[in-house]
Amino acid sequence: MLWTKAVNRRNPRNPTKIWEPNTDSRICSSHFENGFPSEENPIPTLLLGYETIKKITPRKPPKTRMIIPDLDSPQPKKQKQDSHKTTVNNIIHQHDIEAEADSTIVHHDHVYVDVDKGCSSCLDKDSQIKYLKKQVQTLSQELVKLNNIYQEKVKKPFGYNSILNDKDMKFHTGIPTIKAFDAIFNVIKPSITHMKYWHSGTFVKFVCNPLRYKRSPKKTSRRCLTSKDEMLMTLMKIRLGTLNQELALKFGISKQTVSNIFTTWTKLLAKFLGTLVFNPPKDVVRQNLPPSFENLTYKYVRHIIDCTEIFLETPQNLSVRANTWSDYKHHNTAKYFISITPAGMINFVSKGWGGRTSDKHITNHCGFLDIIEPFDKVLADRGFPIAEDLALLQAELLVPPGRRGTAQFTKEEVKKTKQIANRRIYIEQAIRRMKYFRILKNELPLTLLHHLDDVVLVVAGICNLYPPLPRYSK
Numbered sequence: 001m002l003w004t005k006a007v008n009r010r011n012p013r014n015p016t017k018i019w020e021p022n023t024d025s026r027i028c029s030s031h032f033e034n035g036f037p038s039e040e041n042p043i044p045t046l047l048l049g050y051e052t053i054k055k056i057t058p059r060k061p062p063k064t065r066m067i068i069p070d071l072d073s074p075q076p077k078k079q080k081q082d083s084h085k086t087t088v089n090n091i092i093h094q095h096d097i098e099a100e101a102d103s104t105i106v107h108h109d110h111v112y113v114d115v116d117k118g119c120s121s122c123l124d125k126d127s128q129i130k131y132l133k134k135q136v137q138t139l140s141q142e143l144v145k146l147n148n149i150y151q152e153k154v155k156k157p158f159g160y161n162s163i164l165n166d167k168d169m170k171f172h173t174g175i176p177t178i179k180a181f182d183a184i185f186n187v188i189k190p191s192i193t194h195m196k197y198w199h200s201g202t203f204v205k206f207v208c209n210p211l212r213y214k215r216s217p218k219k220t221s222r223r224c225l226t227s228k229d230e231m232l233m234t235l236m237k238i239r240l241g242t243l244n245q246e247l248a249l250k251f252g253i254s255k256q257t258v259s260n261i262f263t264t265w266t267k268l269l270a271k272f273l274g275t276l277v278f279n280p281p282k283d284v285v286r287q288n289l290p291p292s293f294e295n296l297t298y299k300y301v302r303h304i305i306d307c308t309e310i311f312l313e314t315p316q317n318l319s320v321r322a323n324t325w326s327d328y329k330h331h332n333t334a335k336y337f338i339s340i341t342p343a344g345m346i347n348f349v350s351k352g353w354g355g356r357t358s359d360k361h362i363t364n365h366c367g368f369l370d371i372i373e374p375f376d377k378v379l380a381d382r383g384f385p386i387a388e389d390l391a392l393l394q395a396e397l398l399v400p401p402g403r404r405g406t407a408q409f410t411k412e413e414v415k416k417t418k419q420i421a422n423r424r425i426y427i428e429q430a431i432r433r434m435k436y437f438r439i440l441k442n443e444l445p446l447t448l449l450h451h452l453d454d455v456v457l458v459v460a461g462i463c464n465l466y467p468p469l470p471r472y473s474k
Contacts, residue, residue, distance in 0.1 A: 002042075002043050003021075003027060003043065003044060004018060004019070004020060004021060005018070006043050006044050006045065006048065007019070007027070007044065007048065008048070027044055030046065030047060031044035031045070031046050031047055031048060032044055032045075032046065033045060033046060157250065157251050157252035158250040158251055159225070159226070159228075159229045159232065159251065160226070160228040160229050160232050163178060163232070165178070166178055169181055171239075172232070172235070172236050172239060172240070173232060173235035173236060173238075173239050174235065174238070174239040174436065174437055174459070174462050175235065175462055175465065176465055176466060180465055181232075184272070184273070185227070185228060185231060187272060188231070188268060188269075188272050189227070191268065191272075192227050192268075195264065195268060196264075197260055197261070197264045198260050198263040198264045199260055224251075224252075224253045224257060225251060225253065225261070229251065230261050230265055231265060231269070233247055233251055233258065233261060233262070233265075234261065234262050234265035234266060234269065235269075237258075237262055237439065238266075238437055238439050238455055238458060238459065239437050239438065239439075240438055240439075241437075241438035241439040241441070241442055244258040244259055244262075262451075263451070266451050266454045266455060266458065267454060269454075269458045270453075270454035270455075270457045270458050272461075273457065273458050273461030273462060274457040274458070274460075274461055275461070276460075276461035276462075276464045276465070277346050277347065277348070277349055277457065277460045277461055277464065278347060279347045279348065279371045280341065280345070280347065282302065282373070282376075285302050285341050285342065285343070286299070288341070288342075288343040288468070289342050289343070290342055290343065290468075290470035291470075292422065292423060292470070293342045293423065297398075297419075298342075298377070298379075298398075298419075298423060300375060300376065300377045300396075301342055301377045301378070301379050301398070301423070302341065302342075302373075302376045302377060302378070303339045303340070303341070303347070303348075303368075303372075303376065303377075303378045303379065304339065304340050304341070304342065304378075304379040304380075304423070304424060304426055304427045305337065305338070305339045305363070305368070305378060305379070305380050305384065305427065306338060306380070306381060306424075306427045306428070306431065307335050307336065307337050307338070307359050307362060307383075308335070308336055308338060308431045308434070308435075309326055309328070309329050309333035309334065309335050309336075309355055310333060310334045310335075310336070310440050310444055310452070310456075311329070311331050311332070311333055311442070311443040311444065312324055312331075312332045312333060312334055312443065312444050312446065312449065313332070313443060313444065313445055313446045314332050315332065315446060322356065323354035323355075323356050324354045324355050324356065325354075325355060325356055326355030326356065327356075328355075329355065331355075332355060333354075333355030334352040334353065334354070334355065334444075334449075334452060335352070335353045335354065335355050335357055335362065336349060336350055336351075336352060336353070336456055337349070337350035337353075337359075337362045337363060337366045337368060338350075338427070338430065338431065338434075338460075339368060340426060340427055340430045340469075342423070342426065342470070343468045343469070343470060344426050344429070344430055344468045344469025344470060345464055345468070346430060346460045346463055346464055347371075348367075348368055348371060349456060349457055349460045350362060350366035350367065350368065351366065351453050352452050352453050352456070353366075359383045359384055360383075360384060360385055360386060363384060363386050363389075364386070364389060369389060369390075369393065372390065372393045372395050373393075373395070374393065374394035374395065375394060375395070375396075376393075376395040376396070377395065377396045377397075377398055378390060378395060378396070378397050378398065379398045379399075379420060379423060379424055379427075380397060380398070380399050380424075381399065381400070381424065382399055382400055382402060384397070384399065387399075398420060399420065400416065400417040400420050400421065401413040401416060401417060426469045426470065429469050430463065430469060433463045433466065433469075434456075434459050434460065434463055437459045437462075439455060440455070440456070440459060
């Protein structure tokens with residue numbers, strides 16, 4: 001800055017401002033008095049096109065002060081003067097000496113009661129200082145203890161070790177017991193070491209320029225949470241519908257990390273817990289029939305079917321909004337086809353469909369008819385006119401009788417309607433079990449829509465860990 005001011009060149013673009021050098025600017029050595037910047041002359045002053053800068057001369061050093069004579073030291077002998085003048089001077093000098101002696105007297109605040117013991121005021125101050133030091137030490141120890149308690153109870157992040165009993169486990173994750181959680185984790189554990197975590201925005205860079213953003217194979221990212229805590233956090237979001245910000249505060253991680261973990265673990269849990277949703281063989285279904293299904297009419301019932309709808313946020317896209325609009329719910333929804341066995345086990349869950357889709361269309365195209373075997377019976381509501389489709393597969397559809405063309409039900413129709421309704425109640429209870437997971441019960445944000453199929457499959461697998469739905473079953 002001093003060199004810039006010394007050069008005093010005006011900016012050609014803006015003459016009101018001083019020119020500022022860049023990294024390539026240089027000053028010739030001929031502008032320095034010594035031919036180069038030295039300690040005595042560090043600033044260019046020669047041949048600058050104007051009068052050189054005046055040197056700032058340092059101020060003069062302070063003068064030596066007058067030495068005050070010491071009165072105690074011997075004074076030089078004066079020449080003899082007349083007797084009167086000498087007498088007056090001697091009197092004045094003697095008076096000054098006495099005044100100086102009086103001013104040198106030091107007044108102390110020490111009160112010595114006993115010479116051996118020392119000053120009493122100093123002893124009181126020492127005892128007070130010792131007492132205060134002891135009190136400070138005691139308070140410091142208490143502060144350390146309180147800080148430890150605070151760190152343990154308040155600052156300790158939520159995790160697997162915070163779950164103390166089965167009731168807490170079921171509330172936070174939906175899994176009935178801690179033992180079941182550990183069993184599921186042990187099954188998944190071998191796949192965790194090969195699992196690649198989702199990281200938003202990273203894969204796009206690698207695809208665009210793989211040479212520039214080449215990742216080292218030896219580099220492994222350090223995880224903030226243990227695998228059990230990540231699994232717990234994912235299930236907590238599914239069970240409680242918790243926001244990412246709240247989970248980030250509970251587990252002591254960032255909001256983006258919560259999103260990445262949820263995306264990764266939802267896929268993994270759907271892969272393993274989805275295996276709990278399967279169609280058991282006929283003999284297994286018959287061995288676990290409830291007493292109400294043991295008569296001849298309902299003995300061969302293998303599927304109880306229905307559709308459920310999950311509320312969605314209103315999409316901005318008009319075509320998506322139209323496809324997801326449900327006239328039955330008067331809301332934008334995603335519809336899922338669900339089938340259970342008479343004992344209440346979920347044996348089929350479809351992919352998501354728009355709320356506008358009819359139940360018959362979903363049944364014919366979701367893959368449910370592929371698991372139908374000959375002589376199976378399917379229990380359904382009136383909204384499933386699929387009797388002909390099942391007849392082609394040598395299966396039978398049991399639905400309540402309709403009211404079209406008749407003014408009133410006959411006694412047999414009323415009896416049949418009650419019988420089917422009393423047995424179809426289990427599919428309603430199974431759907432209510434699934435809606436126990438609040439992510440499906442409340443309105444789903446559109447940011448989670450691409451996870452919905454995996455979430456529904458995870459929920460169905462967890463529901464199959466619960467006891468059978470019928471109160472009296474084998």
